Amino acid sequence: MRRMSLARIAGLAALVLSTQVAPAAEGYDPWPGLVQDIFNNRPMNDGTNVIGIEMPSRAEDAAIVPVTLRTKLSPGDNRRIISITLVIDQNPAPMAAKFTLGADANVSEIATRVRVNNYTDVHAVAELSDGKLYMVKTYVKASGGCSAPAAKNAEEANNRLGQMRYRQFAKSAEGPASALREAQIMIGHPNNSGLQMDQVTQLYIPAFFVNELRLWQDDSPVLSMEGGISISEDPNIRFTYVSNGAKRFRAEAKDTGGHVFQREWKADESGS
Secondary structure, eight states: OOOOOHHHHHHTHHHHHHHSSSOOOTTOOOHHHHHHHHHTTOOEEEOTTTEEEEOOSBOSOTTSEEEEEEEOOOTTOOOOEEEEEEEETTSSSOEEEEEEEOTTTOOOEEEEEEOOOSSEEEEEEEEETTSOEEEEEEEEBOOOTTTSOOSSOHHHHHHTTTOEEEEEEOOTTOOSTTSEEEEEEEEOOOOBOSOOBOTTTOOBOOOBOEEEEEEEETTEEEEEEEEOTTBOSSOEEEEEEEOOSOSEEEEEEEETTSOEEEEEEETTSOBO
8 A cells, every 4th residue: 555654644734724625626637647656557447347336426524425345246257356445536645445355255345434525536446366457436526524623522532542343233144154244343543634633722633543454254364454544533344244154253453653453252243
């Protein structure tokens, strides 16, 4: 994942505040440059039959915009999706997250919440086992999400720092251990973007966010995420996978402050 330094993020604050109310400049398309910077100019193929992306066309709250990524490979397709990269083109740090899918987990859907700073295209790029990249996009109208004040005050955020909750959702057809499962991981964390202003001191709050999340069933990888400043406060990842009969579900998260958070639960029950 191509990372932007925290100093550079902070340096973009003035530009963000000056542009957050208005749509991005007409005619400016950052995507070709992002293909070069993030994907080393690798060819992009039509991903219509590979991956789907769902977001509201107009965000109710630019700081917590829902996004759902779905795999669309046909059952007879021998390829598999290795990773999905989410790019919010007009955000100060456009690469929102890269999700790497466990080889045997059969992850078919990932949902989370992101910050959107300007009217923008949002791209989802899937890398497949054939070594090629497949892209789809959608358009979202939102502004100011990266610099929006935190929903929780600093004391409350610090009290919840690193707290993880795991939820599992029953499905009507759920049966044997190999059945499809749906689960959710929630992490208490301010996920400061570096572009938010402290309303008392009038100083910018330093960037501080979860940049890595890994999930396992027993010792088999299910899903991992490399995150950036565009992931919303209190990261929330909901996903589907196929159980391998594991007894434990484990999670490990790391943030840019050097903290490591670890939890595990019984695989067949939710917990906090």
